[in-house]
Amino acid sequence: MASSATSQAPRPRDDGPGATARTSEGRTEATAQPPGRDARLDNAKFILIALVVVGHAIQPLTGYGPAGALYYWIYFFHMPAFILISGYLSRSFDASSNRVEKLVLSLGVPYLLFWTAHQSIYTVQRGGLPDTLSVLQPTWTLWFLVALFLWRLSVPVWQRLRWPVAIAVAVSVFGATSSLGEILSMGRVVSFLPFFVLGLSLRREHFACLDRLWVRLCSVLVMGVTALLAVPISDRLSRDWLFWRASLTDRDIDPLLPSIGIRLAFMGLALVMTIAMLALTPKRRTWYTSLGSYTLFIYLGHSVFLLLLKNTPWYDVVSGPVGLSVTVSLALALILLLCTPWVRAGMRWAVEPQATWFLRQDGKGLAGKGTGASRRAAAEREKSSV
Template identity: 30%
Template structure:
């Protein structure tokens, strides 16, 4: 039986810094991309960054979410946690995004079924955690979820609404993350031979990005297939399969290179990866809408933007900011629920032996 990899839980007082280090890497790369994303059409090097680091952003975030998820039955306590930590923050930050966009001059629009910008991840995460206890009961979970992920690309109805497309397409990676948390690939993470292989994998990712040919529609996972693949619509599923498999392999490479020991500052900031993900769009949006990001044109300015993205991730992941926004990221919901019923310990009842003897006495 595979031995589970160490995972921090709500009850544990110590966290495994390995996962926190990886979480900060993923969150920082996401913030950097959103800081420079509007400039990619003007600079080829930014497009290389987009493709080369793709697997280390959303796919890594999805896999890490799977690592920290439970495949057991969802009881009342787990369902309340889902509502407090995922559903309500998604609605709160969707409203904040709408208010901020309105303040910046856009028409007010309330997002319910299609959450804005990065918040689709929370809606997908809500469904992933609901589906995981069912998925783990399947005979071949990874095969089934992968077939579903490839098939939905041919169905136009699976799009951005309720994050349906991304929920199903990324479900194999979410389940893969859960398996990592259960101890799969333990030898890969501990052996010496895997280290140079992981380095080669990272370099290959950027080599492919530099060579070009990878289109953004292959990586977005948000809509049905488009007829822009070399294999046409008939072979579009092969492209998606290759992308998902590459994402899983590259995440394994990155996790192999991420230090397992506690790193100064990085490990602490990594505990706030979820806060970084939620807050950074609200900070970046005014700079983007006012055209301040679009002014960056020289290589020095682009580097400054990327460094600024890393610094922004560090600030948003700091303990002070996490405590400050905790009412938004983990809103108090005790008032919303009825008190949890007390679980009474059943008392065994033993019938008197004499009564049993009289009741079942056989008279000759």
């Protein structure tokens, strides 16, 4: 695939899977669809964030066979697919000062705020301070914000390389043969890197191939076969292979062979299932297309809710098929709740912090570059340049 960032098609907005559609006044509108915005990607983002929430919600129930199989099936591909889309939507990132400041505001500040929230819950849960208070060690779901922050900073490097995907695969596979520890979730940053770089290398014409009938038929087959495959795998294979966070040296088998072979097999499985999911995702606008713009609200909001839920008797009470059904229904209801305007309005200060709230206003940052109409005009110029 091409490694250059240039294309005849309009370049995608640098909004990533967690951004929202905004008007020139800075307010979110569910119906706003900027020119050139791909409905298929918004649909896919919503489907994937739904799988994220469902997977996290049913994790304590995985001792029940069907729940364990569903959990494994979701983890086969949902994060690799999310990361591939994130890479595609990051193609226009050029590491300019404006883009870096936006990166800090959209990922760095929410990370700090929700890291504090997670640690507060852990402190109450344990009745004392956690083992570490290092902000460099992400809590639970926040590893993705750290990874996306680092991946986006590296975009100009990957766009300069001749064979970026092959190099990323080599870095991922051989990097996993050494212990990377938990600082900045480097294990996952390195392991998932090929999917982000592959997304950077994609063009709109590649997505057009997904509309062919034989691709869609094969995609149905892939999703069905992998669902059946998840049943025996959930009983026999460690979850460490699904999380992509631990070094291959931490397993009970040789870190080179067959560990590298298994890692490559899971990488291939995730890629095939990602292609199948995108092929089966509607490319037209649906009732949930606009909700695909609110994935960061869902991603950050559900983590706090589920951490609190796990400190209640809920998972001691629910079990079996009824418990699984009720928990999945609760997860889906939570997703829709977090998309409502009033919930987003209450979370916006933390999920979409304003530059004036965090950055200095001495003319050296976004917060100091004019006020009112001048800032809006600058924002419009920025939009038209990507």
